[in-house]
Amino acid sequence: xxxxxxxxxxxxxxxxxxxxxxxxxxxxxxQMDEExxxxxxxxxxxxxxxxxxxxxxxxxxxxxxxxxxxxxxxxGEDIIGFYHSHPDxxxxxxxxxLAEAHWFSCSYVITSVEKGKAMxxxxxxxxxxxxxxxxxxxxxxxxx
Amino acid sequence: xxxxxIPTPLRQYAGKQPAVEVKAGTVGxxxxxxxxxxxxxxxHLYTDDGKLRAFVNVYLNDxxxxxxxxxxxxxxxxxxxxxxxxxxxxx
Numbered sequence: 001x002x003x004x005x006x007x008x009x010x011x012x013x014x015x016x017x018x019x020x021x022x023x024x025x026x027x028x029x030x031q032m033d034e035e036x037x038x039x040x041x042x043x044x045x046x047x048x049x050x051x052x053x054x055x056x057x058x059x060x061x062x063x064x065x066x067x068x069x070x071x072x073x074x075x076g077e078d079i080i081g082f083y084h085s086h087p088d089x090x091x092x093x094x095x096x097x098l099a100e101a102h103w104f105s106c107s108y109v110i111t112s113v114e115k116g117k118a119m120x121x122x123x124x125x126x127x128x129x130x131x132x133x134x135x136x137x138x139x140x141x142x143x144x
Numbered sequence: 145x146x147x148x149x150i151p152t153p154l155r156q157y158a159g160k161q162p163a164v165e166v167k168a169g170t171v172g173x174x175x176x177x178x179x180x181x182x183x184x185x186x187x188h189l190y191t192d193d194g195k196l197r198a199f200v201n202v203y204l205n206d207x208x209x210x211x212x213x214x215x216x217x218x219x220x221x222x223x224x225x226x227x228x229x230x231x232x233x234x235x
Contacts, residue, residue, distance in 0.1 A: 023234055032152075050234070057234035062201040062208065066226050069149075079152050088235040098234035102199050103154040108233075126153075128188060131197075134165075135200050 001125045001140045002107045004028075004083070005041040009143045011112050012043050013118035016085030019096035020116045022054035027065065028107060029050055029072040038080040044068045056094070058084045081107030081123075088113070092122040093136045101126045107139055148178050148225040154227065157184040161211060166225075174225055189227070199230040207233030 008028075012039050015024040025048050028043040046064050050057040060082070069079055082103070086092075091112040093101075101108060111121040123141045128134035145165045150158045158164055164181060168174035171173045173197075179186040189200055198201070202209045203226040219225065 024224040025231070027231075050232075053234075057232070059180040059230070059232040060170070062203060062230070063206060065228055065231060066203055066206065069226075078162075084233060086235045094233070094235050096235070100199075100230060100234075102153070102229035103151065105156075106153060 001037045001142060002109070003037065003142045005040065005049060005144050006110050008043045009039050009121070012033055012083045013121055014129070016111045016113040016117050016118055017085075019048070020113050021026070021084065021087045022083050023050075023056065023059055023087060024050060024059040025082065025084040026080055027060070028083060028109065029068070029077040030080045031078060032080055032110070036105065040135055041079065042072070042075070043083065044072070049108065055087060056089075079103070081109060083109035083111070085111045085113045085118075088115070091122040095122050098136050100144040101134065101136060102131075104128065104134070108136060109141070146174055146219045146225060148174060149226040151229055154185060154188055155230065157188060158182045158190055168219060169208050170215060171202060171217045171225060172220060174219055175202070175215070181221055197217055200227070201230060203227040203228060
């Protein structure tokens with residue numbers, strides 16, 4: 001399960017509206033408890049380096065991620081997931097999303113943005129033990 | 145000693161530690177020491193033929209080692225090596 005404060009939930013959805021018709025992307029920071037429940041305490045926007053195909057692809061520069069991670073760590077936060085948007089496309093993971101997912105036990109949040117308006121936001125947990133058996137499984141989002 | 149920052153998904157294979165101190169003079173040596181200390185990490189970082197997986201980015205302080213001397217890049221005490229799995233996707 002992914003717990004997201006309303007402010008952060010709105011922020012990640014709004015990001016997708018601002019970057020429409022391109023995909024937005026960012027990082028979810030917070031903590032994961034021993035039962036695997038992830039609680040977001042902040043979100044960090046990231047740049048999409050896929051300027052060649054931003055309408056249907058995203059990539060976060062690892063250097064930016066290191067900065068976000070360092071700043072999060074100073075606040076006692078860990079990276080617990082990522083978010084991105086699907087312009088005019090369902091809030092469901094694609095084969096590309098799965099192939100490019102490597103952060104096990106993290107949440108991947110996807111928002112469909114239709115004609116510039118954020119619609120559905122879904123979350124998926126990357127489960128499995130390695131690249132051979134990984135899956136993106138539906139995860140409940142609780143907005144607080 | 146240099147330290148390797150362990151990303152969240154790999155900490156379970158590194159004794160749940162967020163960072164591991166290593167004894168090495170190069171990035172390659174540092175990664176070798178890391179998997180020697182925590183063998184379960186090996187398959188997550190390396191392919192079966194011993195190459196670093198393409199989606200594993202390695203940074204020395206704030207520089208991608210691909211643009212330095214790759215695994216031959218020298219490291220010294222106080223350096224921070226970060227393992228950063230790629231984040232990408234799209235519809």
